[in-house]
Amino acid sequence: MAETERGILHFCGSNGLRQSEPSWRTEGWESVFVGTISHLFEGLDEILALYKVGPYLSMFKQSEYSQTKYITIPIVRTSLEHSLIDELSQKSVQIGDRSLSLRESITQKLKQDSEDILKHIMSLLPEINETTRANLSEIIAHRRSVLGSIMPIILDDFVEEIYLDRPGVPIYFDHQKYGRCVTTITFQEYEVPKIVTLIRAESNLHLDRSNPSLKMDLQIQNASLRFSASIPPLSPDGLHLEIRRARNRPFSVGDLVENGTMTPEVAAILLFAVSCRFNITVTGGPGTGKTTLLNALDMTTPTWWRKIYIEDAIESRDQRKHHQVRFRVDPMDEQLMKFSKSDEIIKCLHRSPDYLILGEIQTAEHSKALFQAITAGLRTIQTCHSGSASSLISRWKLGHDIKDDNLALMDVIVTLERPRPGESKRRVSEIIEIRRKVVDGLLEFSGLNVVYDSNQGVNDNWAHDGAFMVSAKDFGIESHVPALKNLIDEIRHNTYLPNFEILSEKMWSCGHPMMYNNQRT
Template identity: 35%
Template sequence: MNTITKYSILPYQVQIKKDDQHSHQYYIPTLLFNETKYHSFIKMLKTKILQKNGELDTTLMKLSQLMSYLRRIIDEQLTQNQFKMNIKTEYLREWLIYKILGLEQLMCLLIDDNIQEIYLDKPNSPLYIDHTDYGRCLTNIILTSTDLQKFVSRLCLEKDTFINHSNPSLKAEIETRTFHIRATVDISPLAADGFSMNVRKLRRKIWTLPELIANNTLTIEAASYLLFLLKRRNNFTFIGEPGSGKTTLANAIDLLTAPQWRKISIEEVIESVDQKHFNRFQTRFLVTPFEKKSGQLTKSEEIIKLLHRSPDWVFLGEIQTAEHSNALFEALSAGLVGIQTCHGRSIELMISRWIQQHKISPICILSLDLLIQVSIGFDNWQINRRVSRIAEIANSEQEKNPINQTDTEINIIDIFQYDYHENKLVKCLDLYKTPLVNRIRSYENLSLKKFNLELEQIQKILQYLVENQIYDLSNTLRYLSSILYNKLLTEQKKECVLSK
């Protein structure tokens, strides 16, 4: 096998290798010290921990709390055993924590931010992963039944639930200071081979719009148009397959809303970004997942209740069921706007699903405003996530991609579409003449000159951020808010913004 690259995720070194004969890629972590040297120390640590009275006797700890507790105990023992406290000792301590918890086989995969997802199809088979830079890779890690049981037990404790023959599926989230995951586990009789697992890594560092542009998810021109419409509170619906990056892009857009807006999110799993540190007015509601039939706090009911909570912007997360869809369109028809995501392979298929399966009246589809289709594909083993289409719903007098339903004709107008010959997202229409901009022009004094100036200023700021690799959230908000939510800047003021 040929080594493609190697890098350190202390206390591991990771090698990415390629087997040209079978066209497989491998992710191979190696511990940078000899663990056999510490067997007796680990045994002593376990004895000390079991002998200690206090927190462990009376409290059911979350993993993050348990890790902090173990960190204190291990530091005490390292000091007593005259270990010199330095960077190497700190990494040894972290490894000891995972070792004591029975999670050391997963440690490198959990703490490596380059890993996006971890998969196990069946017992006694190697884990495989999705890597940010190298796509799908096999690993040399095979978890024992004991390893799996310890991990599942931790998930159950984290969520205060159980998994058994009668309840063979488990979804749980774990957040610590070194990783944040959402895990799905299935066992027999649902899992035909006895066990399967999918662990999604939730990036601790938030993806911002400039970073997604640099990552070729979308172009500066398309991003500028989205921000122009965001400023004017148009509704955004992100449609795509699982894992295509819908929520990532939705969050990057949602972070750039006006600071004075009152924002409310309603989610079954919290995927929106906590914005309290950025002086945003934000309330987040966590409702019962739709698969739990006995839940009291249903998403559909809480969406309807939004009408009495006076939001300026709503983040609804994933719209899955017919009940969700009916609640969504009732809210949109009542004037609420915001962001939602939906699973679907195309805009047309999603609209057909709403109308045919969820029994949404075709006239309600007109309230969607903006539809962003996000796609996932493979180039050899590399995973590509990109915006493949940005479209708007037009009234019946405009003709393009019609879907005829009873007396209502729904016209989907493509604004941007991915060109696979040019390998980029290209503009399909004069932006000043799109359905949404035409609607904005009916109530706003928006001349062509003013429109072009605003788009140009947004593009220049985005270009500056991308070229200078300014991806952190604080600076992204500072630069873009200056453009979006202040009066149009003069050239002199704009230079001041860029020079700060």
Template identity: 35%
Template sequence: MKQDGISKYKVKGYRIKIAKENKYLMYAAEPDFDFDQDPLVFAELSSIIFKNKGRLGEKILKFDELVSVLKSIFMWKVLEIDDLPTEPDLFAELFIFKLIKLDRIMPLFLDDKVNEIYLDQMNAPIYIDHKIFGRCNTKIVLEEEEIRSLITRLKLEHPISVTTKKPSLKIEFKTNDFHMRISMDFPPLSPNGPTFNIRKFHRNPLKLVDLVELKTLSPIIASYLIEVVKERRNITVIGEPNSGKTTLANAIDLYTPKHWRKIAIEDAIESINQTELGYKQLLIQIDSFESNRSLYTKTSEILKLLHRSPDWIYLGEIQSSEHTRAMFEALNAGLKGIQTAHADSIEKILRRWENLHKISVTDFLSLDTIIIMKREITENNFIRTIAEIYEVRTENIQNDEKYGFLEKIYDSSWKKERTTTRIKEVSFIKEKIDSIVEGEIQLQEQINKKNKQLITVK
């Protein structure tokens, strides 16, 4: 079997290797210490835990609390072990991961370069989307006991239940080391056993300058979007799943003035906690579609926004007809902010809202700015870009075209000069063109400075 090594790096107690195996990229993780090779050590540490299990108490321990309490029970023994292959703290965590039967999937949770994790059916290998290398296979085939352990841990993190009438769950799993949104389906919905799709969130979210470097957008468009936010224009980011909508929305959202009162409403918190960055932000987490509860719905919380006096709102993903109607009620009441929705073209999202969700075409006039994201699938990777940007022009509502109020401001096929001219001549922030051009220059200077520093380090 031919195998070509492509990349190796370390992730908190694990050695990661990316290799090409029979034309496919393979992701592998090896622990710094394999307890299967030394079962006596595992048995001895497990015995200490068992003898002191009373110290765990009766309270349900979240993941970080569990790790901390377990370490306090057996850490003295770890410090007595000679010639540890890694730091005592990492050694202790590797043991804990093994103890709770999450050791084989844990490197995928800990690796910031892993964006998504997939399991399509029982007895099938997990595969991932890697930040650098794209789609990678693994040889991890989870046993039933390991999947049960994951489900148990999720239930301990959140008050959830799964039944034949509600065979799905969607929850947030956040610790000091990782932050994820986990969607799982169970029989009878998934006849071949439990499945999951795990979306990882970066601890250091990407900024617009980072997205410019990744070719998601150009400097002139990044600068344009910054001015759109400062003008408090509504922004809707649409695109197919995994096209980078939330990443872009979060990056844009960081450019609001810090004195604005901001409110974010989401089922799984994907926005950035900006309070520690000096912003005035209220985060509201509501029940997901998959939840058995219905106390806090997105629709009800959006409507409550009218009495919470926000300067800027972040609505996350708009999914159902109820979400859509609540969103337009909020926007038509004068609220300003950013939201995302699934569609691969401007026509499809407007037709769905009009025909299926029964939204009046005149209500679309409150949208202001619509961004269309595209995801191109290459041999192993994904390329995410802004494909188009439209502004909604109230003065064009009588246009004979179906959606004649749309004014295209940007197309990825255009040359930079055409984009600049378009903004200068027809954009509703055309008077900001000097600031936009100046911002473009500053963004490019940041990138050039960063690249120069990288070259110097090398």
């Protein structure tokens, strides 16, 4: 609801949705000053949604070409507050009196700047209330940062990935609900050196002409980010950025069932495989949700397992009740590599993990280290880019020179897909089990068996030489099917949603997941 003469936009503060009654007749409304000549008053009927992100209002409007138009504004109530933000955001205005520590992170700097600005506003305008001072100081601290223009996007928990193709062109991002969103925000050439300096300082890695690409993880306030940056000569048009944002509350397996990423039957198969400590690879194209699924499965493991993580950018989640050891290795972009992922995988042979979580397997060297660890008896779960299980096997065999007898030790490959580019919908498209046999005492790769595909559903024809049946027989039982059916029945009853960890521990209380029954006491 708009009051154009006063330059005020009213919105429902609780959820951003419109109400049928005006703001002066009902509760739950908030107001924001945007100015009397603001373009925001145009096309109000095109608004899809608006909601608060910290001290900002995020607005989503209909646009053409299957994209959504994104607008963000600071939440201020008066023209005085608006002017105060504009004035104090200028870096020429000295605020605070402290020497900047070279070891200070961007989050620490933003926090300290916000505190200094809050004190400055209090001395200038003591009549402004505490809440307003806090909001204004946070907005101003953001604007004085090189990433200030995209802070409302960075802080939004519905944002999945942010893109800058090159300086001077609009930034766009992928939203969990509204798909691909376009902005009017950009970074200009004069801002690039500041961004590069920030990335170098936060990562302690090289980003220059001799090492023109970099991947690193970065925490900004409550947002966990993975930055991928490229500069000339690799990126001839200038700085290129991809910023992946992890949700503050990670998706659980239950969440992925509810949002349609997987069916309850798929959840049961994957939970069963993880509980049995199968060697699992999650594959799919870029942005299909591989890490999201891996983290969701990781959270289902029993609390007593000792888990070791090896990642070049920390994308795993801190699980307070679990036994976790995490190692960060240098990304493959780093030419002066000190900590090799392959070396750390091999070192895990002496670190006694119950499960080894490897993040992304990217190179032939990574793949060889992975299969060396598996042949030595370690149980692993990881991601790897590919379009399907078949193409992943081809990549391993032809591109990474992995032998068939090694491939036979992989158990399950899960494929994710994004049916329409730019949209938020993802789904598990396929689960396959590896088939294997022993000939003259030697293990042989016998091919693949489709356990599930999104068109046909679950395939009840389990291969006698597939990973599931072979594992059951190794455990001394005829088939895994009764235990799996019990698990599917348990999940369909939603007894343990969303806490699948309890269900995993319940399976082990039967002696082993292969012996699971769902009799309720």
